[in-house]
Amino acid sequence: MxxxxxxxxxxxxxxxxxxxxxxxxxxxxxxxxxxxxxxxxxxxxxxxxxxxxxxxxxxxxxxxxxxxxxxxxxxxxxxxxxxxxxxxxxxxxxxxxxxxxxxxxxxxxxxxxxxxxxxxxxxxxxxxxxxxxxxxxxxxxxxxxxxxxxxxxxxxxxxxxxYGLRPEAHHWAVLPDAFRARLELMARVELAPALLFGARRLLLQMSGWLAARHHGVTAFTLRWCHDAMRSKDAGDGDELTIRTAQATRDLEHLSRLLAEHLAKVELRAPVGDLELLALEVQPLDERSLSLLPEPRSADESLALVLERIAARLGPERVLRPALREDHRMEWMCHWQPAAEPRPRSRRRAVDIPQPSFVLPEPLRLAMRSDRPLYQGALQLLAGPHRVEGGWWDRAMEQGESRTRHVARDYWVALSEHAGVLWVFQARLAQDETAWFLHGVFA
The missing domain is CATH 3.30.70 (Alpha-Beta Plaits)
Structure with missing residues (x-):
């Protein structure tokens, strides 16, 4: 032993x-x-x-x-x-x-x-x-x-x-279901960035708890209690909640992320105690190591870089695209703060290729003998792929609340000069013969 x-x-x-x-x-x-x-x-x-x-x-x-x-x-x-x-x-x-x-x-x-x-x-x-x-x-x-x-x-x-002549007996420690740790600071702290010294010790404990559970944290809260000699207006204390885009237990990343948020906090009174709570945790997929050593990149992942930039500039200034459960091309993707977790979306069964680039607004095409034109006559290759929905979606347009309902038949079309295009014909519209260009394949 x-x-x-x-x-x-x-x-x-x-x-x-x-x-x-x-x-x-x-x-x-x-x-x-x-x-x-x-x-x-x-x-x-x-x-x-x-x-x-x-x-x-x-x-x-x-x-x-x-x-x-x-x-x-x-x-x-x-x-x-x-x-x-x-x-x-x-x-x-x-x-x-x-x-x-x-x-x-x-x-x-x-x-x-x-x-x-x-x-x-x-x-x-x-x-x-x-x-x-x-x-x-x-x-x-x-x-x-x-x-x-x-x-x-x-x-x-x-x-x-x-001396090993008798056996030993111990009361084994039990891993708690939730993480909550406190720390009394050695001296009263008056500046928020200085709280990181004690908070890092609590983060290290939380990282060990997460490793034992094979989990990662997506949200944690740091609370601090003000000194007993504070003014009445200062209150008992305050707290700071931090969320991550993906589950992690990397101590260095969590410390840098907390440091960026503490740099923007102003303490209302000296602080004497800290408390750290893990609010949201998720199972973390462990990486299986190979027999031979693999080269490791010294660069950070994009998600970690975006989180640190968002903490410094503000979450509303760093955005990234995220898919929605929506078949309508205009609202299939939306922009959200980079620090927010990505919504889990189910894979949709699509029987027709999807375009690489989508126009902000569909472009109405010219017609010749009921055939759409775009830099020449278009040859329809595959389709139709019918998309219909949005009767539940209402939005303010030009001061009026309107329903964003669409009923379209999409086709993959070939243009002699523009390449492979994504076009549709509107259904249940005033002019059902109208064709529109909506996307271009790379």
Missing amino acids: LWAALLPALQSIDASRRIEALDGLATWCLQFTPRVAVVEASQPQPAVVMEVEASLRLFGGKRRLAQRLRDESVELGVLQVSWAPNSLAALACARAGVINGIARPLDQLLDQLPLETLTAVLEHAPTLHRLGCRTLGQVRALPRGGLSRRFDAELLAAMDRA
Whole structure:
């Protein structure tokens, strides 16, 4: 077995916030393995331990996983990450500042650690010091019978669990159904962009929660509480809701997106607490990696770039086309803010090709002997494709409410000089012999 122990810095916070911090760290760890537990939460140096033996290949081996834990856990306030064959030994190594607890035999490693590394031994430290014991190895060398009579049973039990002589039991952390995390800032913040330092820590926890659920977020809210010494007009706090065009759990993208929005916020009072909520999440399609390494592009995707530009310039200034469930050519596509998610549309069964370019307004064609003309006589290739609908669609045109109902027979036509065209003949109209040009094929 291979265990990792993460030792956070919690000495300067109260008991309730300490539990929140430990639960947040445990939630973040659940993205690596389901076997995560909080140990000795009531002690001065609590920790989060996790068994990662079965997850090593999934994350590229022990070295890559260890490097990722060290790099990312720093932002969550973790002081030390240590490894050992069992959780209690990993905790002892973390408290002693030993990173790698599997480089040497376990008994040789633990024998050199001080008494303070195991809580059950630390409680009897004054008596053990008078007996000349300064390390765990010296305690282990004492007669077991004398230890069991002079000290409580927990001392020997803890020593046996640390040395791998007894099995361990844990209350495993459970992944919450919804994400909600709080953070008390170290100092009062008066400028909104400075909130990003604490908000990034909450975003990292949310990214771990999303990874454990194999989901991505499409909307999240950052709330802040004003200082108790605020003015009465400032209120208790405020919040900022951010939406993404597609589900994501990319920490860097979410941080940049939040930074763009915070740059336009003006705080009405100093802020002391933050809270992050994941409002809308969706299952994220995981990318299956191939056996051989694939080249990765350093460029961002278009969706991520558009979201950042929209956050900077305003959502109404960055638009993109989106399909609608409509057979009428003029209203089949509409423009929406780029940051909004694309509506899910069903594929329509079309038995005739669709044009590459559509005219803003249909162009009425000249006629010769009841045949349409456009740079010469048109030859009808395929059709008719009947489109009829819009009786429910009313719009204001020239100060009057009119129904945008259409009844048309579309054809694919060939022009000697203009190429392949998309034309239609209006049905149920005053002049049913009229033909119109509506699109051009590339």
